[in-house]
Amino acid sequence: MKHSDEPSAAAKLVATDRTRLRRAxxxxxxxxxxxxxxxxxxxxxxxxxxxxxxxxxxxxxxxxxxxxxxxxxxxxxxxxxxxxxxxxxxxxxxxDGIVLARSMFEQSxxxxxxxxxxxxxxxxxxxxxxxxxxxxxxxxxxxxxxxxxxxxxxxxxxxxxxxxxxxxxxxxxxxxPPGDGDSPDAVLGLWAGVVPTSVVRGAPVPDPALPSDVRLPSHISSMSGKPAHHVDR
Structure with a gap:
């Protein structure tokens, strides 16, 4: 097989002209x-x-x-x-979240x-x-x-x-949080903060063609209510 072994936990990403951040x-x-x-x-x-x-x-x-x-x-x-x-x-x-600021410029x-x-x-x-x-x-x-x-x-x-x-x-x-907490806009009296965002797996919905005696397997039932990301391995 041609895929490589697991990477070292201490490994670093090597920056190139395409991946090097030029702002932020x-x-x-x-x-x-x-x-x-x-x-x-x-x-x-x-x-x-x-x-x-x-x-x-x-x-x-x-x-x-x-x-x-x-x-x-x-x-x-x-x-x-x-x-x-x-x-x-x-x-x-x-x-992971909607960042609502006091000014539109700082919304993120x-x-x-x-x-x-x-x-x-x-x-x-x-x-x-x-x-x-x-x-x-x-x-x-x-x-x-x-x-x-x-x-x-x-x-x-x-x-x-x-x-x-x-x-x-x-x-x-x-x-x-937003980046305008110490700006002149902080005195405007406007609410600012973060609305957390996540995708959650819902309850499994069976195929209409599925016979009634086919049981839901444990690996699928365990997904219900969990985030769609960070699934237990």
Whole structure:
């Protein structure tokens, strides 16, 4: 298998011309652990790629093994067909709060985000392809890979899996209250603060075609009421 081993907990992100922050440097995070945290907290990313001389940004699921990010889609997807031939930019963003300030200029959003650049490769090795698809499935719903029927040869042939290294990445995080607490606007008598924001998994809704005697598996029932991110592993 071609994906690399787990990264060191003390590893740092190496800045490049594409990833180096040129403004709002206080939002920059340089530890590899910060990137891992953003990746672990979600399961949907946006793949940015140039197709027919025009930018295309496509939402898709992802999974991570060590230093490799896996993305998947149909073999007919134009974005996935084009991606291995050029540099792409993958982004992941989690919104944690709406920052309401006394002035519109200071209004903001608390967030965690990552941008990853590189030229992805198409995964051809059958063992790595299964491992990547498993990582992608478990990223979204831990326990589902072993529970459901796994893909057959025909389904694997109809699926494209891309592997993108994590060597060129940047992380930005914004936390805290509005920035105008000590400004002249503080005397306006206007409310200011943060409205926390999160995505929570609801109660599972059974397929209408599901027979009544099929029980809800524990790995799915345990998701209910939990944040859609930071799922227990």
């Amino acid at each position: 440097r206080e939002k920059e995070r340089t530890a590899r652990a910060d990137l891992d945290s953003v990746l672990a907290a979600g399961f949907v990313c946006h793949l940015g790629v140039v197709v027919d001389d025009a930018p295309m940004v496509v939402p898709t699921g992802y999974g991570v093994i060590g230093d490799t990010l896996y993305l998947h889609g149909s073999v007919a997807s134009r974005s996935l067909v084009q991606a291995p031939e050029s540099v792409v930019c993958v982004t992941i963003t989690h919104v 959003i608390n967030y965690r985000s990552a941008m990853i650049y590189g030229i992805p490769r198409t995964v051809e090795d059958p063992e790595e392809k299964l491992a990547g698809l498993r990582a992608l499935t478990e990223q979204c719903a831990p326990g589902q890979w072993e529970y459901a029927r796994q893909p057959n040869r025909k389904e694997l042939a109809a699926t494209t899996l891309l592997a993108l290294g994590l060597a060129e990445a940047s992380v930005k995080v914004r936390t805290g």
